Amino acid sequence: MSRLLKGKVLGIGLVMPSFLTLLVLVAYPVMMSVRTSLQNRAGEWSWDNYRYIFTEPLISQNIRHTMFVTIISCFFVLIIAYGIALYLRFSTRFFSKLINKLYLIPMFIPGVIAVYGFINFYRNNGWVARLIGTDNMLPIIYHVRGLIMINVWFNIPFTTMLLLSALQGIPNSIIEGARDVGATKWQLFIRFILPLSYKTMLVAITFLFMGIIGSFTAPFLIDRNAPQMLGVSMQQHFSVFNEIGQSSSLAVFMFLLSSAVGCFYIWSNMKHSKKELS
Amino acid sequence: MSIQLSVEGLSKIYQTGEGVRDISIEVAKGELVTLLGPSGCGKTTVLRSVGGFVDPSEGIIRIGDRDVTNVVPEKRPSAMVFQSYNLWPHMTVYDNLAFSLKLKKKKKSFITERVDWALNLVHLTGSEKKYPSELSGGQQQRIALARALLLEPEVLLLDEPFSALDAKLRHELREELREIQAEQNLTMLFVTHDQEEALSISDRIVVMNRGKIEQVAQPYEIYHKPASLFVAQFIGRMNFIKGYAQPDGIRIDQLIFPNERGLIGEVAVGIRPEDVKLSEGKPSIEAKVAKIMMLGHYVEVTLHTIFGQLKMFIDKNEINTVELGRIVHVTLTRIQSFQDSNENYLERNEAYATI
Amino acid sequence: MSIQLSVEGLSKIYQTGEGVRDISIEVAKGELVTLLGPSGCGKTTVLRSVGGFVDPSEGIIRIGDRDVTNVVPEKRPSAMVFQSYNLWPHMTVYDNLAFSLKLKKKKKSFITERVDWALNLVHLTGSEKKYPSELSGGQQQRIALARALLLEPEVLLLDEPFSALDAKLRHELREELREIQAEQNLTMLFVTHDQEEALSISDRIVVMNRGKIEQVAQPYEIYHKPASLFVAQFIGRMNFIKGYAQPDGIRIDQLIFPNERGLIGEVAVGIRPEDVKLSEGKPSIEAKVAKIMMLGHYVEVTLHTIFGQLKMFIDKNEINTVELGRIVHVTLTRIQSFQDSNENYLERNEAYATI
Amino acid sequence: GEGEGANADGRTTISIYSTGSQNVEAYWETVIPMFEETQDEIEVNLVFIPSGTGGQSTMDRLIAAKQSNNDSGIDIYEGTLSDIIRSENEGGLFYQLDEEGIPNLSNIDESNLTGANNMAVPYRASSVVLAYNEDAVADVPDTAEELYQWIKDNPGRFAYNDPSTGGAGSSFVLTAVYNQLPDEAMNIQDESIMDDWAPGFALLRDLASSLYNDGIYPQKNQGTLDLLASSEVDMIPAWSDMALEQINTNMLPSSTKLKQINPAFTGGPSYLMIADNGVDERKQASEAFLDFVLTVEAQEVVIDQMYGYPGIRWDLLSEEDQERFSDVSDGYRIFNGGELSEELVKRWQREVAAQ
Amino acid sequence: MWFIKLIGKLKFTGFVCFFIFVIFFFGPLLNLLLLAFSGEWQYPDRLPSEWSLTWWTFVLQNDAIISSIWLSFLIATIVTLISLLICIPAAYAFARIQFPLRRFFLFSFLLTNAFPKMGLYVSIAVLFYQLNLMNTFVGIVLIHLINTLMYMTWIPSAAFENVHRSQEESARDVGASPLKVFWHITLPMAKPGIIVASVFTFLSSLNEAEGTFLVGIPDYRTMPVIMYSIIADYPSTAGSVFSVILTLPTILLLVAARKFVGAESFANGFKLK
């Protein structure tokens, strides 16, 4: 029994250094932010800030816009990353090998630089416009299209990596077994590959959602001025309008949204591991 | 009997240079042919070529009367059972079995009926709702077999289907497979590297080595008349000692055996352990009992002789006739002598003791 | 002989309620004792208790004269070889072997010498610089063995060390282990679920079932005088048919066997396949030859009788005496009858045919 | 480190936190050595924060230091009027300034000082002007009305930046709104005037569709300059000092010309404040430094190096300099609406950006 | 002609996909590279009309920029080492030890990761003033740690889980104490996962700007801090030169880490147990 107890104490002891760091550097400031969000300008407790963010039409628009961009971006990232992962998993062609070597690179490019390069590439007088002619060019920069594109650019490597590992985890004999009984490529995908990798997709969605919903640099430099992504709006309330409380309440709101998705992920993971146990 | 599967001049060379060369096999309807050979010899390559998962570099594959060499797997009238990860983990047993029928858009009632039939065949009635992870390894392989049978394949392909299971289960499933085969008159191509499995299950065995066929024959013949030193070594236990061949006979110590093939010079002499017998009479070989091992219904006795070590199998009831450390005399009732003739193949001389 | 390892009244109950109860085993110096039993019977639990990786709930473990029950693994004079994942993949063979000696701060020259010695013992001299991934499965297990031997353990513990290998390798390594044991006079506790392995390798076998010991005896005895129905079923092949016991004998059809134990009523009669013999005389049992399988040096014949199926082993040379579909007469030279006496244990009656 | 005013040798070190484009940094690198030459007691440490990431966070530090009752390490802070307002919200971060400490305050236009509640020294100024590509714009507007007309006549060729991200854009918004009101409205801080903003915002909404990309407002002052440089637009409001510097360094094409319209855009001073850290010595040293910055000698550097306007009265400058700036010397208006400027941006965000 | 043939051979669809892939992912980067070497590139020229190294000399002579690169790498190295030090024990505990609230601790790393960082900086600054951490190296390191805690516990934890227990047990069996087992066996075997996590930590530290700015000014200016201001203040040619210079080290890092950074060792970290 004492060995068990020792194990428990040791476990908690080992977690403490990083957990305390987390507590001090993140959890405590989070609590402070939550507190600020619950105080009005006079420093009294009140729901004013939340009332504001839920009644101000501008913020409602921003919330809708943020959800739109986040969901659409997640959608495209998933689709494209899934496509690339499938290609890398099942093709042994020359291009697949090359892409396999290249696809991680964007993950290593500092975010500011990527946005900068992106703007220069796609702006109305940018290189693409010069190559194909301005008239043939759809507006990309200062357009939600551009924002979604850069989100795709940023998130494809990470997502592809996750999905690829899930696909590589599907044994060949499962695929071949399915072909053997007569499944077409499409049926193979719908009935086997998809069901056997959707859990990893949930993981991917969680991280995509969290990353995109809180983003600042890309929407600030690429999106239209209104409606804004919540990250930009929060920054504006904080440093332009001097509305610290309102900006905190926006942060808390974004946190709750992300947490909801995070809990979904945790829940699906738990379900998964329970099934494995049985 | 009509030929159900024919592989003609199959070659498949991988980029590494390995692969199989010039493989020809015919399997008659209702026959079970086994591909046997050491790891890496190309068994799986041949099997997967038949299944359509490997594109042969050369050769023709026919199933029934049809040339399927260029047909995609999903269109081939074959079915495959793998060593493991056979079942689809996200589907219940029922769905695993019903899948191919659903693809064919069969009626629900028909599907249920067929699934029942298949489950009954593999003695797993009632497990429809289980997931593969809730089944033991042996049960999973049974379901995999059932799933393949539901395809009513013209040829059933099995790639070491039982090798991940433990000995007892392996025995059980082998027998079951044999029974089902007899019942359904299945044509099968079976891959294994386990010679005991091959001997016990096959109508004919194809022994492969390094991408080539060494011998095709019935189990008894493979065991008794191995076509090459390789086959002799690979199948069953075999003692090897040196002998000396002269026109008038092959000599091992005092023993002389007929030399019908007319081998000359030094030869490798193979003796099955059961062909080593205790003998009081002359001529005989003197040996010392070095080890006695009870292996169930028979006993393995290790003898030290001046030619080296000899293993002898005796009946468990005769265990009292040997005693550790004692000197005994043995004779060899049957030997096979091998000599290099060309590169790989060996001239073989079979001889019985002339008492 | 002196007792090198003694396990007394060992119990280990996991939270799930499973585990082992009241296990007592003694292993003499130089002896190889095998724990044999079906999956989940608790073999590994016992072995790991001896190695120090499981805290027993009750019981005492002594190695030599020392009570090691509460000693941590790194301080126990035992060494362990696992089924797989034995070696450390990030170290060369040399480093794998030298690790324990380095921990003991031995001199470099001494370490090299000992590693050489150990590699020589397992016939792998020259592979010092290789990484485990560059070795075959069998070679890896040999290195694992060498590593354990370098510890000069007072007891060597092996948990199914060969079960991940294929049949041929398994045979080879078993023999090698036996040789090394003889050379080094090792004391070993060996775990397997493969009865053939247990029979061939052990000085004594401990048969376990559901966390308890069923029988401890030498291989011959385990095979011939199984203490319980479970042991009889688990070890070797065995035909089971129903018999009827009366005070004057146990009756099977026309055959009557002595009933020395005085069993009464219905009994389970076990007959080894090699104890089923063709017989022209009377009394005999009528049977139809249903299947003939060549299994190398012997032949397995499946007979259908009115009591059910009987397997018979005959010598390969006698294969001509049976013919598929023919009616033959057989007699049973030796039977064992079992009857429930208490909960689990069975009264056993052994009887030879009285001709 | 920080927080210690007096060094061991009795000298006092103060830190000035300044922000802006590269020309501002160059300015301080010239002026600080000039100051340090005039005396021995004070050492000035420049902390220059390139614009873009935020002088904002310097304010955060001041506030955080105040909240936690710590020395921020910041003595002189270069900021804007809104920082003074924010400071008041936080309970006062800066010292009140007076001529006793800084005699040269008398060099400043009285109204500019009171606009800053005597908390800050306007040490340099610049104004927003029109910057345009003379190759593309034939009819350069002279008045605001003409400008608005030009925008409508040349859809897509004009851009102003998001007013929340840079002064050039906010000046455009501000003047568009206040051009519809009496002159003195710019000095009213009462919120009731917000009711009169409606016509101005109607104008801005009306213009939106004729702007770059149908109403895109790039981020930051540099954002619109980039558009002008890459010929995506032909005309923008820009800070005079930024535009002049970039023309001089060829970052803007030489075809770029500047022009002030009538009524003029707003412009305004950059303010220096003395942070209240509760250390008297450093307060005095800071006052000494500010006093020097307000000398004619230091102010001439503003004009010569920064393309900026002086913080002190024009009449104190040399004849030559007065001559040079004659056309723009009263070429901008100052907005003294206090917190109304935030309200203006909020309303712009709501009514123009989000229309 | 040979070109057409080649395309035919290499399968047209594959080629098209590859083409789109390359344009989309590398077009913007290639554009930066061109800009960095262009002297004059007026609209609507498709390529620069004049090449020049002006901005390269400007950048390479600017000590602040060069030293910011060194500083960034120094900080990233230290952050990586420290987060290894504090997170590896937790990763090990999550993988190997059953203790109360294990899941709570595990998920707290995820959830705190979900709070927008920008919403935290003021509170953090208040805290740092109280602790005298503003404008200190320690302060920067701590700020950078915020971003790395999760990856540094999760990914190595999965790596530890993949070390087979019998490999640890055989080490104890040959006489190694639990600590020695960890050091000589478990840790080296989990190395690939740990390296992947370290690479991510290193990168995220190299990328961190806002927090660094808040805590590090005036004395500590890292390369992304400088980069932000350059984007705001310089024409695109100059910005491109900076971009190229600042991207190079991370690309080198990728090449160096290529061996380890692959789908396999990485993704395991996100399968929670």
Ligand SMILES: Nc1ncnc2c1ncn2[C@@H]1O[C@H](COP(=O)(O)OP(=O)(O)OP(=O)(O)O)[C@@H](O)[C@H]1O
């Ligand atoms: N896809 C492949 N690419 C390159 N070489 C291959 C490939 N598949 C198999 N080989 C090589 O071809 C040879 C034959 O392989 P194959 O899998 O057919 O052997 P096998 O007899 O089934 O062996 P095992 O008993 O180990 O399954 C081997 O040397 C193997 O390394």
Ligand SMILES: Nc1ncnc2c1ncn2[C@@H]1O[C@H](COP(=O)(O)OP(=O)(O)OP(=O)(O)O)[C@@H](O)[C@H]1O
């Ligand atoms: N750590 C554990 N916690 C709970 N139950 C356990 C644990 N280890 C083993 N058991 C259970 O104890 C019983 C005995 O397990 P053990 O591993 O000793 O069996 P075994 O005879 O070695 O089986 P196998 O041949 O499959 O290795 C099994 O029912 C097993 O499920």
Ligand SMILES: NCCCCNCCCN
């Ligand atoms: N968007 C969530 C994915 C997080 C991966 N982080 C990698 C950082 C590399 N720049």
Ligand SMILES: [Mg+2]
């Ligand atoms: Mg194979």
Ligand SMILES: [Mg+2]
């Ligand atoms: Mg076990």
